[in-house]
Amino acid sequence: xxxxxxxxxxxxxxxxxxxxxxxxxxxxxxxxxxxxxxxxxxxxxxxxxxxxxxxxxxxxxxxxxxxxxxxxxxxxxxxxxxxxxxxxxxxxxxxxxxxxxxxxxxxxxxxxxxxxxxxxxxxxxxxxxxxxxxxxxxxxxxxxxxxxxxxxxxxxxxxxxxxxxxxxxxxxxxxxxxxxxxxxxxxxxxxxxxxxxxxxxxxxxxxxxxxxxxxxxxxxxxxxxxxxxxxxxxxxxxxxxxx
Ligand SMILES: NC(=O)c1ccc[n+]([C@@H]2O[C@H](COP(=O)([O-])OP(=O)(O)OC[C@H]3O[C@@H](n4cnc5c(N)ncnc54)[C@H](OP(=O)(O)O)[C@@H]3O)[C@@H](O)[C@H]2O)c1
Numbered sequence: 536x537x538x539x540x541x542x543x544x545x546x547x548x549x550x551x552x553x554x555x556x557x558x559x560x561x562x563x564x565x566x567x568x569x570x571x572x573x574x575x576x577x578x579x580x581x582x583x584x585x586x587x588x589x590x591x592x593x594x595x596x597x598x599x600x601x602x603x604x605x606x607x608x609x610x611x612x613x614x615x616x617x618x619x620x621x622x623x624x625x626x627x628x629x630x631x632x633x634x635x636x637x638x639x640x641x642x643x644x645x646x647x648x649x650x651x652x653x654x655x656x657x658x659x660x661x662x663x664x665x666x667x668x669x670x671x672x673x674x675x676x677x678x679x680x681x682x683x684x685x686x687x688x689x690x691x692x693x694x695x696x697x698x699x700x701x702x703x704x705x706x707x708x709x710x711x712x713x714x715x716x717x718x719x720x721x722x723x724x725x726x727x728x729x730x731x732x733x734x735x736x737x738x739x740x741x742x743x744x745x746x747x748x749x750x751x752x753x754x755x756x757x758x759x760x761x762x763x764x765x766x767x768x769x770x771x772x773x774x775x776x777x778x
Contacts, residue, residue: 537585539610539663540756541602543567543593543652544620546577548731549671549752552745553617556753558584562615565606567591569598593620593648596655603655612662615756618649619671623696623733630692638695645699649706657714665760666719669752670707674725674771676700691739704767711765720758724751725769743770 539562545554546568554577558564563585568574569592578588587609591602606613622644625637649670660666674680675697680688688697704723711721726748728734728741751769 536610538562538614539565539606539612540615540617541565541567541589541591541606541613541656542617542619543591543648544569545617546570546573548733549726549729549745549748550617550619551577551580552749553619553752553756554586555581555583556746556749557615557617557756558586560753560757563587563610565589565602567602567620569593569595591652593618593652594643596651599651599655603659607659611659613656613659614663614665615667615669616653616656616660617669617671617752617756618652619669619752620648621645621671621733623693625695626693626734626737630694633694638698641695641699642702645696646702646706649703653706653710657719660714660719661717663719665758666714666717667756667758668710668714668719668721669755670703670721670723671752672703672707672723672725672767673697673700674769676702676704677767678704680771687739707767708765715764718760720755720760720762720764722755722758722764723767724755725767725771726751727770 540557542554544550545566554566574588589602592598625633707723727743729743729748730740734740
């Protein structure tokens with residue numbers, strides 16, 4: 536049986552490209568999307584391999600449980616979870632004008648959504664011989680980068696987004712530890728700066744392609760057993776030059 540993957544927020548952008556590449560490598564891919572029409576169109580656009588739409592809004596635990604139940608019923612296990620869904624709602628607002636409500640809305644997707652989906656998937660991941668979780672993070676959440684005066688990450692002033700990705704990095708480390716005994720590798724990826732809808736309103740979109748941005752997450756999603764856990768990989772990180 537082929538490996539089974541779930542990618543959240545996969546109807547467009549990087550999630551769609553990651554789903555496409557995993558399908559190309561022979562995985563059965565559940566393409567998670569909160570909107571059924573957009574999700575089904577995204578499956579059709581891939582047009583290759585075994586890609587299955589699953590409705591999944593990371594802020595709606597009922598939809599998450601339904602999605603996981605579907606995967607369990609059809610496949611009995613999950614090998615790869617890519618927590619990709621993310622938002623950046625406060626971009627363009629001055630740091631001191633960013634409200635607690637903006638942080639709450641961002642954390643609902645970027646942090647709490649990851650907890651909901653991960654918790655729901657762990658029982659199926661434990662049934663895999665090589666469970667892997669990939670969290671889509673960002674250098675904007677790197678405390679090292681944010682601690683550097685004049686760094687690009689500090690000057691962005693993305694209070695809600697940066698702090699949500701910093702929290703995601705902590706989740707990655709602590710889940711990695713908690714799932715170590717189960718042999719489930721938990722790592723974070725940064726795609727670098729890729730122009731997508733998430734940064735459409737900003738002047739700093741970068742010029743990487745979707746394929747470039749998918750290199751780190753796909754690498755981490757296809758690790759051999761026992762390779763690494765609790766790591767952060769992608770362009771700009773010391774261990775992955777050239778990505
Ligand atoms: N692009 C970059 O330069 C960059 C850099 C660093 C990190 N990242 C990270 O990469 C990931 C993907 O971003 P992207 O650039 O591909 O952005 P994108 O094109 O805006 O895609 C975001 C995806 O997340 C989905 N989503 C949002 N809220 C959701 C929810 N409540 N439940 C389920 N899905 C939801 C969106 O679905 P809808 O279409 O329904 O809104 C969409 O499919 C994010 O975690 C982002 O933080 C991106």
